[in-house]
Amino acid sequence: MAAPLSNDLRERVVAAVRSGESCRSVSSRFGVAVSSVVKWSQRYRATGSIAPGQMGGHRRRVLEPHRDFIVARINETPHLTLHGLKDELAARGVKVSHNAVWLFLRREGLSFKKNAVRR
The missing domain is CATH 1.10.10 (Arc Repressor Mutant, subunit A)
Structure with a gap:
């Protein structure tokens, strides 16, 4: 199962975007997908945190x-x-x-x- 990327990498990526660099250039510099850069930046703007959300788990049974x-x-x-x-x-x-x-x-x-x- 895939694991979330480190918070250190996320912080550096978000800091680069906040300094004015484009998402595409940040993604190529750090070797992550453009979509990840965009989502991490959006999460930071919305919540102030870059921590990953919960992965996996079980859904409760509706019936x-x-x-x-x-x-x-x-x-x-x-x-x-x-x-x-x-x-x-x-x-x-x-x-x-x-x-x-x-x-x-x-x-x-x-x-x-x-x-x-x-x-």
Whole structure:
């Protein structure tokens, strides 16, 4: 995985841009991309810091807080479809794709078996 470039390099790059040098000449002098020079300068102007932002991490699961509702709906209406469940969630203000609903159900071990005897 790529790591952020050092703060020392970032400081020198931003200092060169602040002294009036163009982003293109600074990028060729320090061997970094022009886009990096522009973004570091913008970050410095906006926040006063050149420190990199957080990299990576995990996204929280959007449907986790609605697990009880989803389980109740599947138990009440076993013939409910993925798109139907997605539409009911959208009516509650949760806009997700049918694939997100499917992945959530699979991860939770829930299914849409229409014949309850075969479970």
